[in-house]
Amino acid sequence: MLSKSRIKYIQSLKLKKFRQKYNNFTVEGDKIAREILTATNCEIEAVFATASWIETNKALLSSHFSKTLTVEQKDLKKISSLSTPNEAFIIAKQLNYSIDTSIVQQDFSLYLDGIQDPGNMGTILRIADWFGIPYVFCSKTCVDIYNTKVIQATMGAFLRVKICTIDFQALQQMVNIPVYGMVLDGSNLYKQSFGEAGILVIGNESKGISSTVKMLISHKVTIPSAKNGGAESLNAGVATGIICAHIRNKS
Numbered sequence: 001m002l003s004k005s006r007i008k009y010i011q012s013l014k015l016k017k018f019r020q021k022y023n024n025f026t027v028e029g030d031k032i033a034r035e036i037l038t039a040t041n042c043e044i045e046a047v048f049a050t051a052s053w054i055e056t057n058k059a060l061l062s063s064h065f066s067k068t069l070t071v072e073q074k075d076l077k078k079i080s081s082l083s084t085p086n087e088a089f090i091i092a093k094q095l096n097y098s099i100d101t102s103i104v105q106q107d108f109s110l111y112l113d114g115i116q117d118p119g120n121m122g123t124i125l126r127i128a129d130w131f132g133i134p135y136v137f138c139s140k141t142c143v144d145i146y147n148t149k150v151i152q153a154t155m156g157a158f159l160r161v162k163i164c165t166i167d168f169q170a171l172q173q174m175v176n177i178p179v180y181g182m183v184l185d186g187s188n189l190y191k192q193s194f195g196e197a198g199i200l201v202i203g204n205e206s207k208g209i210s211s212t213v214k215m216l217i218s219h220k221v222t223i224p225s226a227k228n229g230g231a232e233s234l235n236a237g238v239a240t241g242i243i244c245a246h247i248r249n250k251s
């Protein structure tokens with residue numbers, strides 16, 4: 001049975017300030033729990049799961065039994081962020097990635113400038129994972145990648161894609177490669193030439209790319225709409241998927 005103090009601690013991790021204070025985050029659900037248990041780059045602090053889930057996954061839990069606590073569904077409901085709690089809940093240490101400039105200078109990376117929607121953030125990280133984008137850089141104005149909704153939406157992509165928070169100016173000082181910004185008044189994506197490496201900038205859902213970052217873009221690019229298209233703009237995640245698919249198909 002979970003103590004009141006432990007429940008209070010776990011519930012506090014729903015807030016960014018406490019995730020930063022303890023350098024922890026939470027994941028829940030069968031698939032993502034199994035994935036994080038097999039990850040070699042993630043330190044587990046505690047596992048809370050039903051007896052049946054523990055029995056089914058005892059091989060995965062073999063090195064974490066001392067950190068595993070059997071709980072009932074009613075206890076999972078107290079700590080869960082989901083409307084319908086799953087069978088497993090894990091607390092883990094946040095990942096700390098360094099920036100390998102040799103990799104950044106030889107491939108394409110994403111720079112997310114003020115992405116605020118957790119679903120969009122999670123989708124973009126899944127897209128990066130799908131297309132083998134090694135780095136996703138985030139401005140300080142982005143939603144916290146360890147937000148529970150972001151983690152759930154990534155479907156484990158955060159374990160494979162290196163995610164770093166950094167000011168764009170600081171990143172540009174580290175690497176000397178073209179910068180492509182997704183804007184409405186840019187050149188046609190399909191007529192734009194892309195080299196072997198670059199930074200793809202995706203702006204805020206409603207405001208687009210900030211003025212300070214826009215000034216540093218070397219190539220402004222847009223996804224052309226069909227002649228009979230009526231939408232004013234594309235969702236940030238959709239736009240990211242289109243440009244990543246185009247670039248990987250060209251290379």
